[in-house]
Amino acid sequence: GDQVEQSPSALSLHEGTGSALRCNFTTTMRAVQWFRKNSRGSLINLFYLASGTKENGRLKSAFDSKERYSTLHIRDAQLEDSGTYFCAADNTEGADRLTFGKGTQLIIQP
Amino acid sequence: GPKVLQIPSHQIIDMGQMVTLNCDPVSNHLYFYWYKQILGQQMEFLVNFYNGKVMEKSKLFKDQFSVERPDGSYFTLKIQPTALEDSAVYFCASSRTGWETLYFGSGTRLTVL
Numbered sequence: 001g002d003q004v005e006q007s008p009s010a011l012s013l014h015e016g017t018g019s020a021l022r023c024n025f026t027t028t029m030r031a032v033q034w035f036r037k038n039s040r041g042s043l044i045n046l047f048y049l050a051s052g053t054k055e056n057g058r059l060k061s062a063f064d065s066k067e068r069y070s071t072l073h074i075r076d077a078q079l080e081d082s083g084t085y086f087c088a089a090d091n092t093e094g095a096d097r098l099t100f101g102k103g104t105q106l107i108i109q110p
Numbered sequence: 111g112p113k114v115l116q117i118p119s120h121q122i123i124d125m126g127q128m129v130t131l132n133c134d135p136v137s138n139h140l141y142f143y144w145y146k147q148i149l150g151q152q153m154e155f156l157v158n159f160y161n162g163k164v165m166e167k168s169k170l171f172k173d174q175f176s177v178e179r180p181d182g183s184y185f186t187l188k189i190q191p192t193a194l195e196d197s198a199v200y201f202c203a204s205s206r207t208g209w210e211t212l213y214f215g216s217g218t219r220l221t222v223l
Contacts, residue, residue, distance in 0.1 A: 033211060043201070043214040045111065086153075094214055096141070096205060097166055101151040 001029055004089055006101025014109050017074035019056075021104045023087035025068040030090050032041045032063045032070040038073065046072070046085075074106075082108045112136040116202050116215035117184075124223050128190035131218045133202030135185055142204040143183045143212065144177065146170055153201060159185065160208065189220075197222045 001014055005024045023032065034046040047054050047072050049063040049070065058077075063070040070087055088098035123129050135142055144156040157167040159177050171220040174193070179185040185204075189196055197219040 015217055017209070031209075035214070039197075040216060042216045044211060049209040088153075092166075094207060096143070097155050097158060097168075098145075098153075098212065102152050 003091070003099045004087060004101040006087055006104060008104055009102065010105045011108075012107045012109060013074075013077045015078060016076055018073065018077060018078065020074075021072040021085055021087075022105075023070045023089070023101050024090075025070075025089055027091055028065055028068065029063075030065070030092070031096075032061075032087055032089045034061055034070070034072050034082075035086045035088065037103075039083070043086070077108045079108050079110065082106055112213045114202055114204055114213050114215035116200075116218050118218060119216065120219045120221075120223065122221045123192060125194055126191045128188065129192055129220060131187040131189075131200050131202075131220070132184040133186065133204075133215060135202065135204030136206075136213055137143070137208040139204035139206050139213075140204045141208040142177075142179060143205075144187050145203065145214075146198045147201065148198045156187075156200075158208075186210075192220075192222045194222050196220060 003026050031050045033048050035043045047061040053062040058075050060073045084103045086103045088097045088100040113154045117132045142159045145153045147153040158165050176188045189212045200221045201217045202215045203212040
């Protein structure tokens with residue numbers, strides 16, 4: 001079965017509000033990355049975490065390897081935040097071999 | 111931020127032909143990857159490559175697939191011969207150490223007719 005379960009699959013927010021995306025893992029992961037796919041199909045790197053939390057502007061991510069989950073919090077959402085967000089995690093000891101979630105389609109409404 | 115470039119963005123070929131997908135990774139990166147995404151499905155790992163060698167490959171990396179990066183030029187994925195089920199978007203990625211952030215290209219959409 002899927003090793004990375006991402007939720008929700010779709011989310012609609014009004015500008016200025018916030019929410020959280022979540023990925024649950026069925027096995028212990030070494031690290032997690034979060035991406036946003038823009039309208040041109042490019043994967044934009046948001047975060048890489050091996051543990052703990054990171055914050056960048058209006059985005060904040062957390063990763064708990066032991067509890068097998070990661071979250072991405074968005075606050076004060078803006079129209080340009082719209083896109084599909086993916087988490088991807090790595091459970092190997094060698095070079096990264098990412099397993100992707102199915103993505104969350106985020107729509108920010110005025 | 112660092113950019114991975116993929117050429118071409120789209121490719122249409124007839125089944126049985128050979129195709130080469132090109133990737134220009136980030137200049138100081140040492141680890142290179144190909145991922146495959148069939149329409150409507152998740153991106154899936156194909157192969158990673160370091161120091162001129164394939165390190166790991168998934169079951170999706172069929173015998174018809176090969177990768178190379180001759181003399182620091184493009185990192186390529188060659189499929190010979192192609193099959194209908196090879197139609198997908200292929201994403202190239204690179205990372206500096208293999209333990210850090212992967213940077214992805216925008217993908218090459220391959221259509222096999």
